[in-house]
Amino acid sequence: MNSHHRWLLDQLPQWERDGLLTPEAVRTLRERHAVDDSQPGVAQIVMGALGALLIGTGLIAVIGFNWDDFSRPVRLLFAFLPLLVAQLFSFRTLQRGDASPAWVRETAALLQALTGGACIALVSQIYNLGGEWPDFLFWWMLLSLPLVWVLRSSSVAIFYLVCIAIWSVDRIERGAPWHGSPMIYPLLLLGLLPFWPGWPPKRKLSVSVRWAMTLSAIVGLCSAAIFASERGSNFFGYNEHSFFWLWTLTGAALALFPLNQAAIMEPTRRKPQVVLGCLWLLGYGIAMTFRDTTRYIMEGSSFAMHLPWCWGLLALLVVFAVVALIQKRWAVLAISSLALLPLAASPLVKAEGGYYNSTLSWFATLQLAGIGITLIVLEFAGKKGAPRLGAALLSGLLIARMADSHFSLLAKGIAFIAVGVAFLAFNILMSRLRRSKQLPAS
Template sequence: MIRKDALRREMQQWLAEGLIEEDQARRILARYGNGLEASGGSLGARVLTACALLFIGLALLLVVSAHWDGLPRGVRFAGLLALTVATNGVGVWRWGRHGEGGGWLFLGAVCYGASIMLVGQMYHLGEHFPNGVLLWMIGTLPVAFFSRRLLVTLLLVALTTLWMVMETPFSPPWAGIVFLGVAGWLAWRRHSNVVMLPVLAALVLWLNLMLSWVFHTDFGPHWRAGHLTFNLALLVLAQVLCQRLERRGDSRWAPLPWLGRLSLLVLLPLTFEDLWKEYLHSHWGWLDPGLWAALPLLLAAIALKPRGILPWLALAGVLLAHGLGRPEQSLYWTVAANLVVLLVAMAWIRQGLLRADQRRFFAGLGTVAVLALLRYVDLIGDYLGAALLFLVMAGILYAGARYWRQRDPEVAHD
């Protein structure tokens, strides 16, 4: 991931030394959504300002709460309305005059949400309590859309996530995708990696919550083994997309390659035998909705990368697990999962060496170390079985090293 501040300083230095022309520097920076002039101050200053405004809002709420019960109902309502209008008014004025005011708009959105909750408490409104958060989201949406302030957009994502979790026990959170779609579009337009990652995480949560309603009973939605199948397919598709987007070099997708590496943290639990026993016992076979939700994702991954090993391997594994998998086979599935994780780590090490990418190299190396530690702490089978697994893993690593040494002698020498 390229830090925009560091890149801008580097371009300014090159420009001062006469290595490049100003037009070239601007075009290079524009490729990453950056410019020669610093915009909005440093990240640290913006974070501290946002925290200061948040504390101001909390202080105001505490002052009001201390005298809340003693105030007449009309005065309370008027005070909340005035506070909300004042903070948003200052934000709109600063945004219109100076193109700033994001902090005030954020504070205004917080005051608006607090007003909704307190008015509902005063007049005993809203038997369905998630509706209060939904109204907060609806009021925050146009502010985020027209101002395009990152703080307000992050607040919208946080509120949407909270509402989805609160609404799911009662009904499917259909509306969540609308708010996440707007937030994702704003993040894409602003080249904001800080917003894009929370949006993607919330989108994954929304998909899982919707799937839980496919498994619902008279007692409400449920999380089943099919969720694991679905999320594995999501990870495979994310890995393929990350590889394609990484080649494009678009700064809007700069953090996505890390998603592929972080996804391995989700795969590590599959290296434990107990999880496989529970999974193979609980899934619904060919009738599992998680399987049918996963198949389009895996087919899309194969269409994007027909020669890729991982999508085909995942498709075969999912079909075999749901079609032929039994709890008594858990040991074999665990060993296979460990070997798959090892192969992925080896691929990362090789790619890191070929591309001189230290992050990818150390991600693969760290994965091998973590896998070895897990297998030492949690033995698969008895001592001899675990020792055999270590020997197999060592053999794979050694064979891979010899293969790379013969095929890429310059990389092996490095």
């Protein structure tokens, strides 16, 4: 966003000279679109992080060589000296406060995190300490977390998010205690939110941190769902089906995650939790329209209802849904409602002799159609909708239903062409509507 603001600020003097803008308008625009230099640019982060990364990984590689010709105290000196230098560099950066450029903060934080990791690695190498590398990663990331808070480092935050996701996947192990499992992932994530101290956050998270946070949350929470399913089942249970539904509840919780008004007004592409949450929900919704999947979905969801993790997710969803309702986030609410369909339809879906009737399939088809129409209508009603997504959903639904039908290839082909033409026509219509809204009436 900063680059857009910079471009705008660069243009203002020329526009003023050309008489396009009054000095007052220029001043107003300067104030409204001021560039926030405290947020590092992508190139700065990349260059600073790359330098720190090279030094840090170089140190780790040197340590990996194992200098057993040297005595233990000398080797320990190798471990602590780079850490001390990095800490002094970070302290100086912190001391200078806002006078330190953003990329220096990033470099200092990342360097300290890496030298800290190198130090633990060398100590555990010298004393032949056991433990797998994810255990090592766990302690490393916890020791690095405060650097995110005090130096407001995006690169260490991303490092932390990647580490907690990897650790969670590694800890999906049947029989492990809950406190050493992915079920503590939410607590690990809360440790980061949102670069404490500084609550409520004064600055927005950068898009790269948002994506890292969303992807990490998806991996971590989905790992927790698998662990919770396995923990609650015997070896021959339906856990492999139940975690799909838990993933769907997680997707709905992500999509509905409470936002402030400014964030709601941002473009959807800057909200990865909404993009990825909705994509999963729509994919799950389309899968529900196939009759063959009914059995797996119903068995999975009824099994999941015995799990405390599932009840926790449902409680969270209720809270998030109420907030979304108050904020009138109709489009997201409509899509998220798909997650609850197996639960709502369960009294009507009958199983006889291992076969299920097609009630869920029909309900899913109707609900998806309703969502598609809602997304389009919202836009035309002057509210925040997603008409193209709605049209794409309706097209996808038609294609899925046709593919699953017993119609001839000719009929299917004609239907596909008709859907394609309608989709393109709608796209053109939307483009024209948008253009007419942007152009002032002459």
